[in-house]
Amino acid sequence: QVQLVESGGGLVQTGGSLRLTCAASGSIFSIGSMGWYRQALGKQRELVATITSSGGNTNYADSVKGRFTISRDNTQRTVSLQMNSLKPEDTARYSCYAWINGMNAWGKGTLVTVSS
Numbered sequence: 001q002v003q004l005v006e007s008g009g010g011l012v013q014t015g016g017s018l019r020l021t022c023a024a025s026g027s028i029f030s031i032g033s034m035g036w037y038r039q040a041l042g043k044q045r046e047l048v049a050t051i052t053s054s055g056g057n058t059n060y061a062d063s064v065k066g067r068f069t070i071s072r073d074n075t076q077r078t079v080s081l082q083m084n085s086l087k088p089e090d091t092a093r094y095s096c097y098a099w100i101n102g103m104n105a106w107g108k109g110t111l112v113t114v115s116s
Contacts (some may be wrong), residue, residue: 002026002105006096009110016114017084021105022096024077025065032099034072034079038092038112048094049081086114 008020024031035050035055047069058070069082079096095109 002028002097004096004105006094006107006108006110009094009112010076011113011115012086014040014087014116016086017082018086018112019109020081020083020094020096020112022079022098024098024100024105027101028077029101032072034096034098036070036079036081036094036096038090038094040089040092043092046092047088051079055106083112088114088116090114 003025004022006020006022008018010018012018030033032053033050036048037045038048039045046061048061048064051070051072055072060068065086067083070079072079079098083090091112091114093109093111096107098105
């Protein structure tokens with residue numbers, strides 16, 4: 001069984017920073033692309049950032065470009081999201097996903113709240 005667990009969420013003031021980390025565990029033979037989604041109350045889920053298996057290619061939503069950075073550590077089986085210059089509109093539950101053993105796996109998410 002594969003599990004993804006996020007950590008690092010919390011309350012931060014506008015302009016502050018947070019670093020989210022997602023760790024994969026279980027019977028893992030291969031991990032492909034990984035990434036982060038977020039969903040704010042009353043809004044649709046938004047793809048925030050993705051990273052390829054080698055880490056060589058990344059993509060970001062326009063709303064976070066220049067402020068967020070995604071990275072991964074294949075040895076530790078983790079994906080991280082460094083979030084800088086946070087804004088109130090970044091408030092959401094952030095969930096990681098990973099393509100593991102040929103299937104998509106999801107974490108339960110971690111809450112990020114940015115106060116104005």
